[in-house]
Amino acid sequence: MPLVPAITDLEQLKSHPAVACLLGWNAAAVQGVKFDRDEMTIYVDRANIREACAILKDDSECAFNFLSDVTCVDWYPAEPRFEVVYHLLSIPKKERVRLKVRLNSASPAVESLTSVWPGANYFEREVFDLFGIRFTGHPYLRRILMPEDWEGHPLRKDYPVEGYR
Amino acid sequence: MAHLNPTPVLEPGQDRTMILNMGPQHPSTHGVLRVLLEIDGETVVRLMPDIGFLHTGIEKTCEAKFYQQVVPLTDRIDYLCPMTNNLCYVLAVEKLLGLEIPPKAQWLRVLLNELTRINSHLVWLGTHAMDIGALTVFLYCFREREEVLRMFEMVSGQRMMTSYFRVGGIALEPPLGFFDRVRDFAGYFPERIDQYENLLTGNPIWMMRTKGVARMTAEDAIALGATGPTLRGSGVDIDLRRDMPYSSYEKFQFKVPVSQEGDVFARYMCRVQELRESTAIVRQALDGMPEGPIKADAPGVVLPDREKMKTQMESLIYHFKIITEGFAVPPGEVYQAVESPRGEMGYYIVSDGTAKPYRVHMRSACFANLQTLPKMCEGRLLADVVAAIGSIDIVLGEIDR
Known part of the structure; x- marks a missing residue:
């Protein structure tokens, strides 16, 4: 499929079920939208991410009942530096949506999704381990892939590929 | 005192x-x-579970490589299904590029992916049965697995780390005799599945060790992020090949095995049925294999044929440029998921417009599936932990990346 320019206009995309659902709940929580390469991205305000996920999960129109993935992108040296990325899947509707939260580099923290999906546990631990993002309310926020006494967060862009020597 | x-x-x-x-x-x-x-x-x-012993930082390594150099890394994530990882990665990059893949390449990818699924499930079945105490099955499974690996060797020159798919198509035409060999295999393989089932499915010891063991409800499985046979064993009917088709899977007819019980036996039945369905897909792919090129018509992305390089100046230039500079990918991000033998394998790739990926994240199925282990085992017998670990079919390379 040839590439078409991304749509970032909220007016054009507000009929999308996930966007409509979030706008109907709290229009201030939606900071931006993007429809690119057949994939829907919604930028959610950092304070509202857990509730937004709970709403999308319980809404019968959306039914995004499955958390596929949590990860993070580091845009160093730009600010806001981190983007925590959530991929939700609706098993009944066979739809995907991507939620993003932007975080500043000074003590990046976001609310944990473990109360909505217990399966967020490992993914958030991985992001904590490799990016140093804190997830408040996480039951067991410890390093998961790197050794306990490791210094630094390897997937940050200011961390050298060869590691610190 | x-x-x-x-x-x-x-x-x-x-x-x-x-x-x-x-x-x-x-x-x-x-x-x-x-x-x-x-x-x-x-x-x-x-x-x-305590993981991380195999962590090699593949995601970090990817950021330092050209897009085409990442393909061999994807093999090494999950060494039992290299082609599935190859496919997922190249599909994601192709989506970023907006490339159209010729039908023959798509069908070959499907064919090889189903062979990979057979390969992976055979290793799972053999080792899982051996864990529980049925030693014979292992030898039977590895007999057929060897045949699949020989076919991989035929097409790619490698038994395990195939790196056979390329962005924009596949590396080479399959050699002469490959399709006959696959057809031969697809002919006798269902009979071999019967042999495994004769050893296990009705076996009273097997049933005692697996039925009612390590139960998990559908709600728990969804909440914990389980996918693949681990989820379908609990009665959730989802298979990305059928529900969100990629690489022309929509043109194939196959059933998605689902079991309701949610125990080790249910997951076992799902995978064994999948072996049969995969064989059926392989046969359909052989019968309907379209003619045509195996690489997309995208000179700046796809390496030219050797013959053209020797006769056409532009091809030589393109070849030189792709090898030395890579190819630039338009900025954007995609999440591409495929149904790997273990569940939802997803690649999230962010491009910043250069020839190296800005971020590659692999959503590995086992990583999420492993979270279900405490749910399956707590409050049950110690001996069942072994059966439970086997039933979620973990590959640590994929978990730790």
């Missing part, structure tokens, strides 16, 4: 539990998984 008092004897019922380390070298953990168990006699009170 208070300090000479003997250690006080514990009251009965007090401090009954003990901590037991299983792994990281335990043979049934299929790699280097350490499981921390708190046990009360033979009952598991608490279970905690």
